[in-house]
Amino acid sequence: xxxSSYNAKEEDGHNSGASNNGGAGVVxxxxxxxxxxxxxxxxxxxxxxxxxxxxxxxxVIGLIFIxxxxxxxxxxxxxxxYEIDYTGADINDACYNCAKNFSWNSxxxxxxxxxxxxxxxxxxNVFMYYGLxxxxxxxxxxxxxxxxxxxxxxxxxxxxxxxxxxxxxTSEGQPIAxxxxxxxxxxxxxxxxxYIDSNGSRNMIPLVKKGIAWWTDKHVKFRNPGGNDNLTxxxxxxxxxxxWRKPVFEMDPSDPENNGFINxxxxxxxxxxxxxxxxxxxxxxQKKSSTTPTLxxxxxxxxxxxxxxxxxxxxxxxxxxxxxxxxxxxxx
Amino acid sequence: xxxxxxxxxxxxxxRFLQRLLLVHGRWSYLRxxxxxxxxxxxxxxxxxVHFWFAFFCGFSAQTVYDEWFITLYNLVYTALPVxxxxxxxxxxxDAWSFQHPQLYVxxxxxxxxxxxxxxxxxxxSGYCSLVLFFIPYAAVHDTVRGDGKDVADYQSFAxxxxxxxxxxxxxxLGLEMxxxxxVNTFFxxxxxxxxxxxxxxxxxDGMFLTLxxxxxxxxxxxxxxxxxxIWLTILLTSILCVLPVVTYRFLFIQLCPTINDKVMFxxxxxxxxxxxxxxxxRIRRTSSRRSGYAFSHxxxxxxxxxxxxxxxxxALPRSSGxxxxxxxxxxxxxxxxxxxxxxxxRPQNAKVADVEVTSLQMYRTIQDAAL
Numbered sequence: 262x263x264x265s266s267y268n269a270k271e272e273d274g275h276n277s278g279a280s281n282n283g284g285a286g287v288v289x290x291x292x293x294x295x296x297x298x299x300x301x302x303x304x305x306x307x308x309x310x311x312x313x314x315x316x317x318x319x320x321v322i323g324l325i326f327i328x329x330x331x332x333x334x335x336x337x338x339x340x341x342x343y344e345i346d347y348t349g350a351d352i353n354d355a356c357y358n359c360a361k362n363f364s365w366n367s368x369x370x371x372x373x374x375x376x377x378x379x380x381x382x383x384x385x386n387v388f389m390y391y392g393l394x395x396x397x398x399x400x401x402x403x404x405x406x407x408x409x410x411x412x413x414x415x416x417x418x419x420x421x422x423x424x425x426x427x428x429x430x431t432s433e434g435q436p437i438a439x440x441x442x443x444x445x446x447x448x449x450x451x452x453x454x455x456y457i458d459s460n461g462s463r464n465m466i467p468l469v470k471k472g473i474a475w476w477t478d479k480h481v482k483f484r485n486p487g488g489n490d491n492l493t494x495x496x497x498x499x500x501x502x503x504x505w506r507k508p509v510f511e512m513d514p515s516d517p518e519n520n521g522f523i524n525x526x527x528x529x530x531x532x533x534x535x536x537x538x539x540x541x542x543x544x545x546x547q548k549k550s551s552t553t554p555t556l557x558x559x560x561x562x563x564x565x566x567x568x569x570x571x572x573x574x575x576x577x578x579x580x581x582x583x584x585x586x587x588x589x590x591x592x593x
Numbered sequence: 594x595x596x597x598x599x600x601x602x603x604x605x606x607x608r609f610l611q612r613l614l615l616v617h618g619r620w621s622y623l624r625x626x627x628x629x630x631x632x633x634x635x636x637x638x639x640x641x642v643h644f645w646f647a648f649f650c651g652f653s654a655q656t657v658y659d660e661w662f663i664t665l666y667n668l669v670y671t672a673l674p675v676x677x678x679x680x681x682x683x684x685x686x687d688a689w690s691f692q693h694p695q696l697y698v699x700x701x702x703x704x705x706x707x708x709x710x711x712x713x714x715x716x717x718s719g720y721c722s723l724v725l726f727f728i729p730y731a732a733v734h735d736t737v738r739g740d741g742k743d744v745a746d747y748q749s750f751a752x753x754x755x756x757x758x759x760x761x762x763x764x765x766l767g768l769e770m771x772x773x774x775x776v777n778t779f780f781x782x783x784x785x786x787x788x789x790x791x792x793x794x795x796x797x798d799g800m801f802l803t804l805x806x807x808x809x810x811x812x813x814x815x816x817x818x819x820x821x822x823i824w825l826t827i828l829l830t831s832i833l834c835v836l837p838v839v840t841y842r843f844l845f846i847q848l849c850p851t852i853n854d855k856v857m858f859x860x861x862x863x864x865x866x867x868x869x870x871x872x873x874x875r876i877r878r879t880s881s882r883r884s885g886y887a888f889s890h891x892x893x894x895x896x897x898x899x900x901x902x903x904x905x906x907x908a909l910p911r912s913s914g915x916x917x918x919x920x921x922x923x924x925x926x927x928x929x930x931x932x933x934x935x936x937x938x939r940p941q942n943a944k945v946a947d948v949e950v951t952s953l954q955m956y957r958t959i960q961d962a963a964l
Binding site: 301302303304305306307308309310311312315318319322326329333386388390397398399400401402403404408409410412413415423472473474475476477478481482529532533534535536537538539540541542545 | 649650655681683686687733741745748749771774776777805811832840842854858860
């Protein structure tokens with residue numbers, strides 16, 4: 262909106278508004294100030310796209326990105342990975358027989374063994390993941406279905422979980438701890454790795470179950486109500502989630518730092534994945550020494566095997582589980 | 594008075610119309626169009642990403658970003674930069690606007706924001722949203738951290754995507770802005786800094802412990818933004834979003850430059866080659882006014898006076914523009930005087946070839962093929 266007393270630069274030395282009443286007193290000029298800000302003359306940088314700017318910029322971008330890309334590609338390909346699908350959907354699978362008739366409330370665990378051989382020895386720390394495909398942990402209603410206050414150890418939320426957890430909020434008249442669909446669908450396969458050496462004897466490989474979740478999750482986000490001791494008492498008045506076999510305070514009775522809500526497998530599962538095909542860290546195999554490979558390959562005539570034994574995740578949820586061993590590096 | 598009260602614009606003298614149209618009107622049109630185009634672009638880009646994510650989340654309308662980001666995106670993170678652009682942007686300054694009134698033509702032809710421009714903006718947003726979703730998707734698809742822990746979770750993916758989005762739209766704003774004042778720069782960089790400040794605050798322990806259900810993203814910033822591959826993904830995505838735009842604009846400027854591009858190039862050359870205007874000629878006149886009416890029976894010495902041959906200001910080759918009597922500007926102008934003004938309409942100064950012949954009709958635009 263232009264003011265009527267418009268500033269027409271230096272020639273207009275008089276007020277062109279109706280301010281000259283010829284009377285006494287101060288007559289305020291309506292002319293805007295002749296400052297750089299009001300006259301839109303602020304000092305500014307005015308870039309334009311010239312050939313001298315754009316073309317060198319393209320070259321520089323290329324020169325920076327191509328080596329980064331090559332570096333990342335080479336590093337990523339150096340990661341050794343071995344994937345085993347143990348769904349048991351195909352009739353030839355080792356786990357087919359027991360997986361076929363298994364459901365969430367079966368009393369007998371489904372135990373099956375999948376032998377495999379590694380082509381190359383795995384050095385350094387080896388990470389064991391379980392992976393699911395077509396499991397939509399990023400579905401909106403699923404993601405909402407949790408109560409972070411309850412998981413943080415809030416007693417009032419323990420007794421009265423949030424409405425978002427419906428229909429997994431109460432069971433048999435008691436509030437569920439932990440509530441929600443995410444907790445209810447906890448991955449409960451147990452995987453064990455055995456190394457069969459030249460004598461044919463099976464040696465269990467030690468798997469480390471601590472240090473798999475984020476530090477902030479384990480120490481800030483998830484807390485047991487009333488501290489880590491006496492969880493049975495703390496969780497009194499609540500019931501276990503519908504599809505669980507054991508209540509939450511029996512997740513790892515041998516270690517109070519890994520029991521209850523702060524159980525690391527539980528924390529890892531509660532960190533919902535972004536995409537329908539995902540993998541989550543299950544266990545870590547520590548490296549033994551600088552010279553010994555962590556998972557050696559077999560060099561004997563009879564092929565040696567590493568077997569895994571698992572209690573199967575109920576097939577009704579239709580995941581496609583597989584495990585992957587990845588030595589320590591960032592993998593893309 | 595009543596006319597003034599009921600009008601959008603009012604001014605007292607006709608000569609003000611020139612400035613109103615050629616400077617302020619033009620800038621206003623330019624700013625409005627840039628603002629609209631950019632606003633549609635940033636919101637379409639923001640929204641289309643959800644469309645692509647829908648294919649991967651079971652069409653459940655799960656948001657790709659953190660809810661707080663969605664709330665604050667239009668409120669805090671992108672509000673001030675756009676405001677700055679729409680308040681301060683200019684393509685050329687007012688003196689050059691007077692010299693090249695052809696710059697007004699795009700406004701008359703409605704070039705900057707039409708259905709075609711809107712459609713191009715929507716296409717651009719579609720492309721950017723594809724890049725903004727699928728590059729983080731590919732980066733996160735099968736990824737783990739160096740210590741084996743998770744970086745492919747929903748919260749890290751949300752943080753990654755929203756950071757990529759903000760960088761991409763900010764760089765795009767930088768491309769749109771052609772007048773970087775200190776205020777603009779502060780708004781742009783301040784908004785980015787504000788994003789990181791707010792994000793880290795909301796993802797901190799303190800906020801979570803106060804209101805756990807409102808701030809569920811605790812720890813995500815610390816755990817994923819210290820990964821180099823996250824930052825590399827952000828860099829890659831932003832560059833990929835912006836590079837085609839830069840290429841397209843650069844090619845257009847080189848191959849079929851618009852009037853704006855040409856004038857802006859001239860401005861740049863003028864700044865580079867000529868000394869700054871404050872160089873005053875040795876002869877100073879008390880008044881630079883040239884207008885005046887004079888009547889006489891005979892022609893008299895009018896030609897001699899108005900030819901200016903006794904003044905030592907060289908007449909530089911004029912480009913275009915028109916002589917406007919009664920006003921001279923302090924900035925450089927090829928014709929520093931109202932030469933050639935003749936009340937009778939007869940061509941004067943015929944001896945001085947480089948002085949423009951004008952007639953009583955002072956204000957006319959000249960289509961200069963040389964421009």
